[in-house]
Amino acid sequence: MSEMEDLVAKVMADMQNSATKSTDAPVNAGSTTPTASATTDGKELGRDDYPLFSKHPDMIKSPTGKSVTDITLENVVNDKITADDLRITPATLKAQGQIAKSAGRTAIQGNFDRASELTAIPDKRLLEMYGSLRPYRSTKQELLDMADELEQQYNAKICATWVREAAKNYELRKKLKGDN
Amino acid sequence: MKRQKRFEELEKRPVHLDGFVKEWPEEGFVALEGPNDPKPSIKIENGVVTELDSKQRDEFDLIDMYIADHGIDKSRAVEVMNTDSYKLANMLCDPNVPREDIIPLTTAMTPAKAVDVISKLNFVEMMMATQKMRPRRTPATQAHVTNLKDNPVQIAADAADAALRGFPEQETTTAVGRYAPFNAISIMIGAQTGRPGVLTQCSVEEALELSLGMRGFTAYAETISVYGTEQVFTDGDDTPWSKGFLASCYASRGLKMRFTSGSGSEVMMGYAEGKSMLYLEARCIYITKASGVQGLQNGGVSCIGIPGSVPSGIRSVLGENLICMMLDLECASANDQAFSHSDMRRTERLLGQFLAGTDYVSSGYSSVPNEDNMFAGSNTDAMDYDDYYVMQRDLKINGGIVPVKEEDVIKVRNKAAKALQTVFEALGLPKITDEEVEAATYANTSRDMPERNMVEDMKAAQDMMNRGITGLDIVKGLYNGGFRDVAQAVLSLLQQRIAGDFLQTSAIFDKDWNVISAVNDKNDYEGPGTGYRVSGETWEKIKDIPMAIDPSDF
Numbered sequence: 001m002s003e004m005e006d007l008v009a010k011v012m013a014d015m016q017n018s019a020t021k022s023t024d025a026p027v028n029a030g031s032t033t034p035t036a037s038a039t040t041d042g043k044e045l046g047r048d049d050y051p052l053f054s055k056h057p058d059m060i061k062s063p064t065g066k067s068v069t070d071i072t073l074e075n076v077v078n079d080k081i082t083a084d085d086l087r088i089t090p091a092t093l094k095a096q097g098q099i100a101k102s103a104g105r106t107a108i109q110g111n112f113d114r115a116s117e118l119t120a121i122p123d124k125r126l127l128e129m130y131g132s133l134r135p136y137r138s139t140k141q142e143l144l145d146m147a148d149e150l151e152q153q154y155n156a157k158i159c160a161t162w163v164r165e166a167a168k169n170y171e172l173r174k175k176l177k178g179d180n
Numbered sequence: 181m182k183r184q185k186r187f188e189e190l191e192k193r194p195v196h197l198d199g200f201v202k203e204w205p206e207e208g209f210v211a212l213e214g215p216n217d218p219k220p221s222i223k224i225e226n227g228v229v230t231e232l233d234s235k236q237r238d239e240f241d242l243i244d245m246y247i248a249d250h251g252i253d254k255s256r257a258v259e260v261m262n263t264d265s266y267k268l269a270n271m272l273c274d275p276n277v278p279r280e281d282i283i284p285l286t287t288a289m290t291p292a293k294a295v296d297v298i299s300k301l302n303f304v305e306m307m308m309a310t311q312k313m314r315p316r317r318t319p320a321t322q323a324h325v326t327n328l329k330d331n332p333v334q335i336a337a338d339a340a341d342a343a344l345r346g347f348p349e350q351e352t353t354t355a356v357g358r359y360a361p362f363n364a365i366s367i368m369i370g371a372q373t374g375r376p377g378v379l380t381q382c383s384v385e386e387a388l389e390l391s392l393g394m395r396g397f398t399a400y401a402e403t404i405s406v407y408g409t410e411q412v413f414t415d416g417d418d419t420p421w422s423k424g425f426l427a428s429c430y431a432s433r434g435l436k437m438r439f440t441s442g443s444g445s446e447v448m449m450g451y452a453e454g455k456s457m458l459y460l461e462a463r464c465i466y467i468t469k470a471s472g473v474q475g476l477q478n479g480g481v482s483c484i485g486i487p488g489s490v491p492s493g494i495r496s497v498l499g500e501n502l503i504c505m506m507l508d509l510e511c512a513s514a515n516d517q518a519f520s521h522s523d524m525r526r527t528e529r530l531l532g533q534f535l536a537g538t539d540y541v542s543s544g545y546s547s548v549p550n551e552d553n554m555f556a557g558s559n560t561d562a563m564d565y566d567d568y569y570v571m572q573r574d575l576k577i578n579g580g581i582v583p584v585k586e587e588d589v590i591k592v593r594n595k596a597a598k599a600l601q602t603v604f605e606a607l608g609l610p611k612i613t614d615e616e617v618e619a620a621t622y623a624n625t626s627r628d629m630p631e632r633n634m635v636e637d638m639k640a641a642q643d644m645m646n647r648g649i650t651g652l653d654i655v656k657g658l659y660n661g662g663f664r665d666v667a668q669a670v671l672s673l674l675q676q677r678i679a680g681d682f683l684q685t686s687a688i689f690d691k692d693w694n695v696i697s698a699v700n701d702k703n704d705y706e707g708p709g710t711g712y713r714v715s716g717e718t719w720e721k722i723k724d725i726p727m728a729i730d731p732s733d734f
Contacts, residue, residue: 083651092678099684103685127387135418166421169242
């Protein structure tokens, strides 16, 4: 069975590595306007604007600038669509956040606001950041450095605050590297 | 003692195989109203919660802190905490009080207050409240699609079968972890063949699960576990902040997700802090709310044996579903883990959610016989389909599925198996033979399937990841293999990520990709004649069980 076990170990290790290989480069950092709201006439969207797909298809763009109506079978088969064309943009997440708020769910809007910042971070780095926030993985300084990276490199101010808040609480409750 | 014959016979009944425990509050073996549960309280100073459920801020653990800072609507908190729990409980089950009037109150409570309110309700009152409080007007249910050998052809056929029966969400997991990428694409292709618009997921370790989603192999995730004590949360290798971050990671990739919790998990993991199961579960539900996640799978879930063993435990489990709905969260109400040997008791477990209707009555219903269920068996499985259909018909209830014709099932199973065969060929994966397609079309369990070379499959699954295959490659493979409609369905699923409509609360799709969620299908129950009623085409389908005799035949 040792061959089997070796294979298992390799498959698991490689899966973790490869899952993100194809999208290592930042996909939409700088190519979109993360803080701009998707609005109609500058007005906040409400639950009557939902669903966006049928009511405001014109507003939905991929990070590469393609319209949602460009996502056709023909374009896929002719290699005119890539995986990057199938990602959600910060503007769409902001729009969905406004709809959630209008439906009385401000907590969801908060989550979508964080998410809109995270669209700029490559898959691989994002998975690493999640790992760093798990208990006993990081020193306080490492978490604070990660917060700085979020803020400075990705303009992710809300997420930076989130990580600093985690660092403070991990210190208080002994969840930092070496505390276990 | 000389045995009394009736007692001797009764001991042979299946219910005697179930585990029952007398209450032991010090170890958390108490469903609700535990003697050590904290008294509800809140103090807010300068906009900061300085006291929560009888604990001062400097005594807060990670969970208290997270809930205090993110999980409670402070604007009406003091008002609600000063309102009598009987009055609030009455509002919950009173049809004359609309849902939208109560949500601002229930989302301003503390966890201990929510538990206090729930403890005032009997089982039927909880059902009345559930009927009104679930976020989506239309009830639904979710399927498990797995098998003992991770046979991908069988997964595709079973997913198509389940999709035809009406499950709008389907979940797979692996028997052997390395199969995850195959299981994920097999359930996706099978489900889109059976009925376009079905959402599929593959439950594996958190980071791996997210990476499968990023590739376009899954559309949502559910097994993002949260726990009610800090020690168990840490043992689960996360913190509220890491889980909250993970939630945002999913949304940032246009993927739906909900958390998972369930009473009994803290007892099972040995750190219940002497609190009742419902109180600890309430903390999990507030963590979910605090994270801005749209929903939660809860109701004992895989730990159902623990609350199921103590007095009032099954009542308390409906109570935890209800707290989830009170916090305006999508509720996938468990009924998933097999927990009783007694058919009567399995039905009892199901009834609260089934009769009242929840966003997903089961999460999930095993679409395969339980011997193939890799979530350790479900409360209801494929062998219960006909009983379930009859229950829906007898009581005029939409439990989330509809009867199907054998010839239609054979057709979609065969098509799904062939579609997967085509994709495997296009992606250079180990061959799926015509013999396997035929076997999967007619199979009931994995015992009906030919053996595959599992080592070769695992190598190929790994290689597929190395090569950076994505959902788009699957679309192309289907299209080039002549499965244009399935290709379009998989592409539509990927396309929906750009729009994000299905990130909203309780979202599912119909066969034409119209989203149905708590935003555009909000629960408007206000007594007889309002809310969801089984009618029209759905009722015609539910009525039409193949077993029924047609009088016109005589």
